[in-house]
Amino acid sequence: xxxxxxxTTEKPPVASVGVLGWLRxxxxxxxxxxxxxxxxxxxxxxxGQAVLTWAFTQANWGAVTGNLQVLTWGRYPESQVWRLxxxxxxxxxxxxxxxxxxxxxxxxxxxxxxxxxxxxSPVALTILIHGITxxxxxxxxxxxxxxxxxxxxxxxxEESWRGGAACIVIGLxxxxxxGYLxxxxxxxxxxxxxLILLFLLPLGLQSEPWFFGVQVPILLPMAIxxxxxxxxxxxxxxxxxxxxxxxxxxxxxxxLTLLLVVILLTTFDVGxxxxxxxxxxxxxxxxxxxxxxxxxxxAVVSIVASFPIxxxxxxxxxxxxxxxxxFCILFIEVVRxxxxxxxxxxxxxxxxxxxxxxxxxDRVVRAMAGMTLFTAAYLAEIVRGGLQAxxxxxxxxxxxxxxxxxxxxVLIVLPQALRAVIPPIMGQFVSIFKDTSLVAIVGLLDLxxxxxxxxxxxxxxxxxxxxxxxxxxxxxxxxxxxSVASRRLxxxxxxxxx
Amino acid sequence: xxxxxILCKDVHKWYGNFQxxxxxxxxxxxxxxxxxxxxxxSGKSTFIRTINRLEEHQKGTIIVDxxxxxxxxxxxxxxxxxxxxxxxxxxxxxxxxxxxNVTLAPIWVRKWPKDKAEQVAHDLLERVGIPEQAExxxxxxxGGQQQRVAIARALAMQPKIMLFDEPTSALDPEMIKEVxxxxxxxxxxxxxxxxxxHEMSFARAVAHRMYFxxxxxxxxxxxxxxxxxxxxxxxxxxxxxxxxxx
Numbered sequence: 141x142x143x144x145x146x147x148t149t150e151k152p153p154v155a156s157v158g159v160l161g162w163l164r165x166x167x168x169x170x171x172x173x174x175x176x177x178x179x180x181x182x183x184x185x186x187x188g189q190a191v192l193t194w195a196f197t198q199a200n201w202g203a204v205t206g207n208l209q210v211l212t213w214g215r216y217p218e219s220q221v222w223r224l225x226x227x228x229x230x231x232x233x234x235x236x237x238x239x240x241x242x243x244x245x246x247x248x249x250x251x252x253x254x255x256x257x258x259x260x261s262p263v264a265l266t267i268l269i270h271g272i273t274x275x276x277x278x279x280x281x282x283x284x285x286x287x288x289x290x291x292x293x294x295x296x297x298e299e300s301w302r303g304g305a306a307c308i309v310i311g312l313x314x315x316x317x318x319g320y321l322x323x324x325x326x327x328x329x330x331x332x333x334x335l336i337l338l339f340l341l342p343l344g345l346q347s348e349p350w351f352f353g354v355q356v357p358i359l360l361p362m363a364i365x366x367x368x369x370x371x372x373x374x375x376x377x378x379x380x381x382x383x384x385x386x387x388x389x390x391x392x393x394x395x396l397t398l399l400l401v402v403i404l405l406t407t408f409d410v411g412x413x414x415x416x417x418x419x420x421x422x423x424x425x426x427x428x429x430x431x432x433x434x435x436x437x438x439a440v441v442s443i444v445a446s447f448p449i450x451x452x453x454x455x456x457x458x459x460x461x462x463x464x465x466x467f468c469i470l471f472i473e474v475v476r477x478x479x480x481x482x483x484x485x486x487x488x489x490x491x492x493x494x495x496x497x498x499x500x501x502d503r504v505v506r507a508m509a510g511m512t513l514f515t516a517a518y519l520a521e522i523v524r525g526g527l528q529a530x531x532x533x534x535x536x537x538x539x540x541x542x543x544x545x546x547x548x549x550v551l552i553v554l555p556q557a558l559r560a561v562i563p564p565i566m567g568q569f570v571s572i573f574k575d576t577s578l579v580a581i582v583g584l585l586d587l588x589x590x591x592x593x594x595x596x597x598x599x600x601x602x603x604x605x606x607x608x609x610x611x612x613x614x615x616x617x618x619x620x621x622x623s624v625a626s627r628r629l630x631x632x633x634x635x636x637x638x
Numbered sequence: 639x640x641x642x643x644i645l646c647k648d649v650h651k652w653y654g655n656f657q658x659x660x661x662x663x664x665x666x667x668x669x670x671x672x673x674x675x676x677x678x679x680s681g682k683s684t685f686i687r688t689i690n691r692l693e694e695h696q697k698g699t700i701i702v703d704x705x706x707x708x709x710x711x712x713x714x715x716x717x718x719x720x721x722x723x724x725x726x727x728x729x730x731x732x733x734x735x736x737x738x739n740v741t742l743a744p745i746w747v748r749k750w751p752k753d754k755a756e757q758v759a760h761d762l763l764e765r766v767g768i769p770e771q772a773e774x775x776x777x778x779x780x781g782g783q784q785q786r787v788a789i790a791r792a793l794a795m796q797p798k799i800m801l802f803d804e805p806t807s808a809l810d811p812e813m814i815k816e817v818x819x820x821x822x823x824x825x826x827x828x829x830x831x832x833x834x835x836h837e838m839s840f841a842r843a844v845a846h847r848m849y850f851x852x853x854x855x856x857x858x859x860x861x862x863x864x865x866x867x868x869x870x871x872x873x874x875x876x877x878x879x880x881x882x883x884x
Contacts, residue, residue, distance in 0.1 A: 533725065533727060533729045534729060534731065536692050536725075536729065537723075537725060537729035537730075538731075539692065539718065540690055540692060540718060540721070540722075540723040540792075541718070541719075541747065541795060542715055542718040542743060542747045542795065543746060543747060544715060551742065551746065552731055555733045556733050
């Protein structure tokens with residue numbers, strides 16, 4: 141018997157590797173394929189030549205370059221544009237740091253700082269882009285003087301929402317403190333909140349037309365706001381009672397809340413005041429937000445805001461409580477049963493009907509609200525799919541360890557569910573980003589609307605192709621970036637899964 | 639005899655119209671190792687799952703460590719944190735590393751500081767023989783390793799009772815021994831254990847008492863010697879002859 145011979149390795153046939161091999165395998169593998177290749181090549185050459193010739197010889201790119209400013213930030217005041225720059229810079233820095241830390245993968249205190257940065261960024265960016273009026277010692281003493289000594293002359297009708305908002309903020313704070321702390325300190329917190337509320341009493345004695353024009357002391361809506369906010373705050377505090385870290389943050393939360401109340405109550409013109417408030421960062425009304433800036437803001441706000449709402453709706457739809465479940469199902473099905481454009485119109489036309497006369501929410505904000513709710517309903521269904529994919533054994537294992545239902549959901553179910561549905565979630569985000577162009581129909585000036593007005597300028601009349609090509613390119617670049625980011629996220633998390 | 643740590647009296651359980659448990663009674667003393675065996679569908683898994691209330695019983699009483707199982711949520715949480723459970727399919731959390739799997743409950747339920755929880759976790763992983771796998775994810779481990787992590791995860795809560803629901807049934811033959819070794823070691827430390835298993839060699843070596851379940855009832859119970867050498871009931875004899883000839 142001969143020993144089994146090991147086959148010697150041979151070189152692959154020349155024509156199966158290299159450029160030639162690739163060509164043969166992919167483009168000329170059969171007669172039909174070769175024909176197809178030739179036809180496609182001819183078409184590409186013909187089409188490409190036409191486009192390139194147009195782009196380099198005939199196109200009037202001045203329509204784009206000459207209007208770059210109006211296309212990007214529209215009517216945002218020239219002197220304030222630096223605020224947009226700073227906003228973009230903040231986002232770039234936060235994003236870059238996140239990416240860098242993630243690649244290093246190590247636990248570090250920097251991670252906590254970054255989380256804090258992301259958490260406060262929505263507020264910071266809103267203030268930066270929208271502007272803010274901060275109280276000065278003069279306005280504080282002046283306004284508080286009126287609260288304390290002359291509540292009768294406070295012409296609050298225009299600004300009565302500030303009373304309600306202050307009540308909500310204080311209610312949340314008081315409820316949170318009461319639910320989280322134990323013993324004497326929580327009583328102390330409640331007393332402190334009570335004292336602040338006493339201060340609001342003069343505001344509450346004003347009356348205003350409420351439902352069906354009936355005159356009601358503002359105290360009534362304020363009390364309702366307070367009650368609801370306290371309940372919500374208390375529930376949050378109790379469910380966070382296991383979370384030791386909050387104890388260190390509590391003084392900060394108190395400080396910021398009090399600051400917010402002071403801002404709410406002292407930064408408007410009480411009418412009879414001798415000291416008028418001064419805009420610290422000049423207010424740029426959302427009414428004049430336009431161009432790419434508006435497009436991006438609409439997309440970012442509806443993406444960021446819709447995510448938590450969508451998750452809550454998905455969880456609510458699986459709730460055992462019939463009222464919660466019923467509401468979530470109703471909301472999701474109604475919103476999904478209506479086209480986005482209808483919702484945008486509803487938000488513009490119907491929303492004011494439901495709100496008191498004095499509250500006039502800005503048109504841009506209304507569009508944001510409509511898009512947020514629309515996206516949230518779709519996200520809810522996507523997330524529900526992810527929740528169903530989490531095996532029940534996971535829930536049982538977590539329960540058997542003694543985790544409460546809330547912890548089981550937050551620590552075990554949601555992370556697995558959300559990871560499973562990253563691709564469709566990102567798809568929804570890309571879709572809502574492109575759908576922002578619909579707001580042009582309700583009269584907002586997003587990139588497309590501004591583009592259309594540029595075309596109507598006399599010197600660029602007929603530059604339709606240039607403008608639409610520019611807009612199309614912008615949408616494509618952003619959408620593509622989002623899908624690349626999504627894929628990277630999947631790969632990063634997918635490693636964990638294997 | 640002192641008070642039993644687990645006292646079950648006339649426990650009934652229905653799934654719809656199907657009766658899974660038909661009046662099961664059992665007393666377990668502290669430090670006892672109980673092996674429960676029987677044909678599939680006999681209610682043995684259902685029974686040990688009623689002890690930490692993954693299943694609710696509809697009739698009868700279950701008292702664990704002096705606390706009766708009722709609908710009171712606090713009650714259930716208190717009991718669950720005293721009972722460790724190991725499942726047939728391991729049920730590790732795939733999105734968390736081995737170390738995170740083990741420290742999760744001590745940190746969130748026992749409120750231990752992270753350092754302490756990790757220290758305990760490392761000690762436990764050492765004890766179950768896989769200290770070097772702490773940073774890996776469950777999907778990167780073999781079945782036997784996963785089950786040992788699951789045991790460490792349950793032990794991290796420092797439970798008074800450990801429940802094992804067919805811990806070796808999903809394992810390849812060469813991995814069964816490594817898990818049984820860990821369980822044998824655990825039994826030697828005086829842990830109270832309820833084990834649903836068909837590993838009769840383990841039962842013979844470690845169990846204090848054995849319960850044979852069939853059709854939702856305890857057919858026969860006794861020490862391993864009594865059950866193996868001198869089974870009283872025909873059903874027990876038949877079942878033993880079937881599994882012991884393999």
